[in-house]
Amino acid sequence: MAARILITTDYLQPGDTVDQLLRERGLEPVYSPFRGPRTLEERRSLFDGISGAILASEPVTADMLTGAASLRVIARSGVGYDSIDVQAAVEQGIRVCNAPGTNHHSVAELTIGLIIMAARRLAEVTSAVRQGRWPREAGHELRGSTLGIIGFGPSGRATASLGIALGMTVLVSTAHPDHESGAVHFTDLDTVIRQADYLSLHTRGGQGAGTLIDASRMQAMKPSAVLINTARGSLVDEAALATALSDGTIAGAALDVLESEPLPGGSPLRGLGNALITSHLAGQTVEARARAGLAAAHAVIDVLENREPAHPVDR
Template identity: 80%
Template sequence: MAPRILITTDYLHAGDTVDQLLREHGLEPVYAPAQRPRTLEERNALFKDISGAILASEPVTADMLTGAASLQVIARSGVGYDSIDVKAASALGIRVCNAPGTNHHSVAELTIGLIIMTARRLVEVTTSVREGRWSRDAGQELRGSTLGIIGYGPSGRATASLGAAFGMTVLVSTSHPDPDNAAVQFTDLETVIGEADYLSLHTRAGHSTGKLIDAPRLQAMKPTAVLINTARGSLVDEEELAKALSARTIAGAALDVLESEPLTADSPLHGLDNALITSHLAGQTTQARTRAGLAAAHAVIDVLENREPAHPVDR
């Protein structure tokens, strides 16, 4: 019997290029996208008789891996892998890979798009027109404003380039500065937070228990500033963010990622007119999906054919 490859990424499907590639290598794709939160029984049985997996961002816990006797490799069809218990997988000899460099332009473009939407109040304007009104409130130009970026990986670099092209002053906090980039000013984290008109997150979740953007850092932001998060929902204390938005401590937030997705009914972010929330789609362009899916498929194939994968995160 051909090795079975579990695919939970909802945009991958039978007959596409990933499906064809896997079958060309003698593998059998098995599709199981999560239409709703999986039950405990479903989670624990997810990897039964599975040799490799191409996964969306749903959690993979140590308990889920305990019964995965055949599983050799997990490949994320994206960059983030915080949802996977990499330590538990490694202890069981299961390789874990991701797909960096496949969606950073898409992420950067949506980041700038969210900034433009908040700067020009496009949600309020289009809603007013749809409702028969004709709102013409003044927005803000991006040129001359300050874009603060935390993290300078591929999406952070791409966002910085776009911000500079709009005539923004770009401040970046990173442990890997690029001194040759004259369009960017590298500085410390607190300076970026305090001076940004638009504060954009492009960093991985840390290993500490605290949040990157917590109450003190929200207080340190300008009252006219907007927080943009296209990176990780776990970076932001959503309770404190909701308080800051309600009190107008900051002007707004545009969030493509949340700590719990989809947005829960009891989320404190519900009903806030200065919170713009999208459905974790920063990297979801046709082009990025194709690149990410193929990168994940190649990782699975490499491991199953005893080659070192291009982008392991477990070593």
């Protein structure tokens, strides 16, 4: 009997290149797209009879893995893996992999797009035009402004390059500075937060890592600053952010990731004109999806064929 491979990533479908690759290796893809929270029963049975899994960013908890007797590998079709209880997987002998280097250009491009939208107030303008108005308020040029970046992995580097190309001064806070990165200026976290006109997050969250941008750090930002988060929803205190946006502590925010997705109906961020929110789209380009899906599939194949995967996060 062919080993069954669970696929929950909603853009991977029967007949695509990932499906074909798995079937060529004698594996049987099983599709259960993640489109929101599953019931308790669905969560408990998700990995029944499954040998490998290619997952979207849904939570994988210890209790879900307890009965996963045949599961040998979980591969994220993306970079983030803080939704997976990696320690529980390790204890069960389950390998955990991700797909770095597959979507950083997509993330960087959306990051800059969000910055431009905020600088030129494009969301408000287009909405007003649809309503029959013709607003002519002045926005801001990016050239000469300061782009603060927290984290200097692939997406942080790609965003820095685009910022430099636009004539921005780029300040970076990272534990791993690369002093050969041309016009990038490396400095401490507090300086980046204090001096940035646009503060963009590109660092990893993690289990127990806590909130990075809380009320006190928002107070340290310029009143004219905009916060951009395309990394992890857990990095930002959303209640504090709603307050900061409402009382003018900072000028705006552009969020592609949230603590809870989709954005809950009762979120204090709803209805704020200076909060631009997108639906976790940063890595969702045709090109990035193709690379990420294939990287996850190769990770599953490698583990099931007793080879070391290219990008393990469990060791």
